[in-house]
Amino acid sequence: MALKRPSLGNMSSVDLEDEECTDVQLALADCLWTTARDGAVRLRMEETGIAAEPPITTLQLFQRTVQLCGNKPALATKRGGQWETTTYLQYYQQCRAAAKSFLLLGLEPFHGVGILGFNSAEWFIADIGAIMAGGLAVGIYATSSPEACQYVAANCEANVLVVENHQQLVKILEIEDQLPHLKAIVQYHDELNEERAGLYTWKDFMELGTGVPDSKLDNIIASRKANQCCTLIYTSGTTGRPKGVMLSHDNITWVTKAFGESLNLTDNEVTVSYLPLSHVAAQILDIWIPICFGGTTYFANPDALKGTLVSTLQEVRPTTFFGVPRVWEKIQEKMKDMGSKSSFIKQKISSWAKKIGLGANYNRMNGINSTPWGYALADSLVFQRVKTALGLDRCSTCLTGAAPISRDTIEYFLSLDIPLLVGYGMSECAGPHTVSLHEAFRTSSCGRCLVGCMIRIHQPQEDGAGEICYWGRHVFMGYLNMPEMTMEALDEEGWLHSGDLGKLDQDGFLYVTGRIKELVITAGGENVPPVPIEDALKEELPIISNAMLVGDQRKFLSMLLTLKCTVDVDTGEPQDDLTAEAIQFCQQLGSSATRVSEVIGTKDPAIYEVIQEAMDRVNQKALSNAQKVQKWAILGKDFSIAGGELGPTLKLKRPVVLSMYEKVIDGFYVS
Template sequence: MRAARIALNLLCRPADVRGLCLRSIKRKFFTVLEVKKGPRDQTLAPADNLWTTARDGAVRLRMEERGPASEPPVTTLQMFQDTVQRFGNLPALAVKRDGQWQTTTYLQYHQQCRAAAKSFLKLGLERFHSVGILGFNSPEWFIAEIGAIMAGGFPFGIYTTSSSEACAYVAKNAGTNILVVEDHQQLEKILQIQSQLPHLKAIVQYGPELREKRPNLYTWKEFMQIGSDIPDSKLDDIIASQKANQCCLIVYTSGTTGPPKGVMLSHDNVTWFVKRYAEAAGVQDHEIGVSYMPLNHIAAQVWDIWVPICFGGTTYFANPDALRVSPVDILKEVRPTRFIAVPRIWEKIQGALEATESASSFIQKAISTWAKSIGLAASHNLINGIDSRPWGYSLADFLVLKKLKASVGLDRCPWCHTGAAPITEDTLEYFMPLNIPILQLYGMSECSGPITVCTLSEFRLSSCGKPIPGCRTKIHMPDKDGNGEVCLWGRSVFMGYLNMAEMTTEALDEEGWLHSGDIGKLDQDGFLTITGRIKELVITAGGENIPPVPIEEALKKEVPIISNTMVVGDKRKFLSMLITLKCIIDPVTLEPKDDLTPDVIQFCQQLGSHATCVSEVVRSKDPVIYKAIQEGLDRVNQRAVSRAQKVQKWTILEKDFSLDGGELGPTLKLKRPVILSRYEKVIDEFYKL
């Protein structure tokens, strides 16, 4: 679209002016790219452009003459082979089956991926076509992903919460030849839309045994054996033909603001980024991690699949309900050396710790309070570069801090990460005294994962950190306070959106910068802070652009019994807010229950309320709870920069938002269009005269 506009503008000018303009445009748009051309060798396919939307296309890498961006490109399969040679007999994967942990070495892992690749070829996987994977994290998920790449196809994940229609949309867009599903529930979704998928040739189920046999439907055991007659030489030729600047895998955006887009990531995007990110984050060889976040999300793939492959780590698989309930049980059993979680998971871990402390005696609570004050001072010394610990630290660590960390399985983590959504400073401050520094990071699928990272040596409490080596950030059109759109550059920036040229040119400008759609600012030291999102802006009837997230997070900080908040008021005269309270999650259905969590009940009792259920609070409009929320909101409103940014009306909903309910996305972000539609009548009540 941008090129078309430029061409149309040129055609409307006189011939002599057109010539000058063309020379000017060539200097403007092509000089930068010519200077940064990388070497052309056997690892790269011919390419002149930084982006493509063609499944068989190639891109020119953002290579530089020196520094991290000058590193020679390699494919993901070359990286995997190198790890097998170095760490072949070490454990790569661990999964609990029938109550026992079963491990797979890197050599076995690689062999199983090759077997899967041969089977994909046998079932008709075509070069530059895709394999869709619909299910929870498992060794089979990993093997299907890497096997699809080995066979010359593109793996992509489908969210387990997706409807049949959503599955059909991404499967058609990706030109899917084969779908891998976990169980009968996911299989039924595909069977409903099978006739809509012209490229589909086979379905593989890797979970429980098939309930009924159908044509072109295979169990995992059948699948892994079906390609045994494919010669090694044929597979080796396909692997050798793949180039580092060609597409390796596809990650579909979650569709919270529109139809999902297929983010094409090259081999170089993955391999170069993983090394740079892991080095910046301080990842060591043979780390132990837990796989529980949805693998459809790029952060989970980077953290669970590719970082371990690069550094010979071991990945343990959690139960399917870990994200929705809490991963504490698996953390206590595995005791990982690295861990990443979205803010809601950190809040749940915090809740587990607070529940443990609330059951303590008065003396134990007093000792815990003292120990955490010492721990907080020690953490501040650490992040401020002060090489000393306060008096009494060793005793505080022995009596309290080590035990608290061990109670949630994080006693072997020197640091942890959080991302995908804003996290409150209260949550960060809560974990710092426990010697669990939670380091924020920022990224997106379009840049292969986190591109800015906080480290122990470079840390700001409210910041997402600095760019990883070899990447850059800038703020596009900053306002008087320095806030503007965050733009990103580096070899991790994606190839383009599959079959979506217009969307691609909206995301990538003429010089190749990725426009994130997020609003942020950089401080004098280069630390990035995200302050909002362009597509989440609420534009009032008066025309004022208001980022809702800071308001929502501020109220949650003021009133700790609140679970979720959502500001509404687009094209309205004033802002209003939907509020949910923290409640217990049903361990079977994973639905939010009516019962309030113990910490909320304790909070209510301290204020003089006897409520134990959300329905009690809402139906009686519990004056104590409503007053506490209003007072918290008043404090937030007092800090508003304008009257338009003050929330004037609000209500408590009878049910919390959830993944299964459809109000939360896979990374637990609010799905604002869904909530707006579902609570349309409630919202309209705010604006009745």
């Protein structure tokens, strides 16, 4: 479609001086890595293809989109029951205003601006404003403790911290005296409970820099180079202190374009922002891909993961939606629960349609250009209705990633004609490295490598599995102030070692089989990847919520299990009550249990027996006796973010669980 060039209002001529953003300037660098905040790297450019495209900064990318899409809605926030939109031109101007205010507050070059809170337009504006002002944008998980906030803010030498509300402000005030570089705090929602020097409301903050000359900001923007750092992504710290992953402008702009083009995204994309923006996936998908392609980002309610997400999806009807595996699993559980309450006829129709849908998608996967008989009727009676009920009737790109997803969940959504495209990568490669596509996917695979990137399997074993290594323009600069850790991640040739184990098939599809640091190494020296065994058991038992394999340096393997239970919508805490799906499962076995405590307290014979039978079936498929699970226990409480067992993206924190349930685990091995 033809895009009308907007009026640039009061934007100076310097802002958009180069309409095509072809003025490529790089800071001098002869090394692929650096750990200095103001350092620069040699880009991994190729001679042809997408990896040869001229590098640009994130700010040049933004300017280009403002030129093309300035009057289009960029952001949408719900206020008073109505969606209010911000155009790209307004968005850009607000980022400039924030940048000027950061400068007035004393933001120094390549020092951090920490942002602590739930997704919002203010979060985006603070992030990009920090980059415009020459600082480093730094997301901090909203669930972080004061101690975790202090570590990140001190590590990036944050000059300014932007917090959502009083609850987050209290965390910062508690550790403020331990932040020698901190000059100001900005609260972007609600009124301040107190007035004090260096503390600002969002409104006051945005007006602070009014007197800063445009020319000063323009000069800083022009001085930024594509091979310099603009953003820090802090790792979750489950295996040690969090590391500040330095992402360059080129890392972000290049991977955004490569990933978006792989997915055939257009300038009409609509997405919903709800996952933690301190995570690289949310930043790429919510902030930078919309900017790259001129799409619109809608902000979900802060309680999205407590039950309001689907209602937001129904209103927004996104064209692109990303859900971590646990989000898709929760949707699956809810739909199964609703299906179990349907009439006999509706259940029969649904079952028939799902077989059609699964067959159609397996045909597509196998390159068979035909659909099973009855597909059109199944689509009309079931698929379209389900998609509409979920708010996904316009969604052509349903993505998942950030943690392993079970084959059962993939096949469930395939049966509803909702293919989940699996992305795989890490913070150190600015998000995605492989992705499944509608025309190229395998149910147990993470897809193929992005065009312009490469995969190498390091030290493959007999089955072809080894450590997955990455190469591409998206590979990070290094860990801030951590040269030794950086050199552990990057080898002498510059390949990024992921720490994940996997293998490639003859068609180039990647299969991740485990993580080196998560490998359970038995006392006999057998290396056991836990995820395949855990997933196999969960597929056997719909009552199981989480499963974690243990047995490192032990004589045999054991497993910790949790049952599917309800969750307190306000706190996110797992409850004792079983879910409707779990109760139905119990009833089918002849058990009257409705609570986790009932199952454990009575060692419910029906439940314990069916779990053991499922474990026996999983053990029959084990590659060796050392990979068989000999003991297991049901825990009294499910894993959760609130409990500390799950990270912000719902990934299992294995070291935390090992520590919390040390006595239970030791009990497995008492003679």
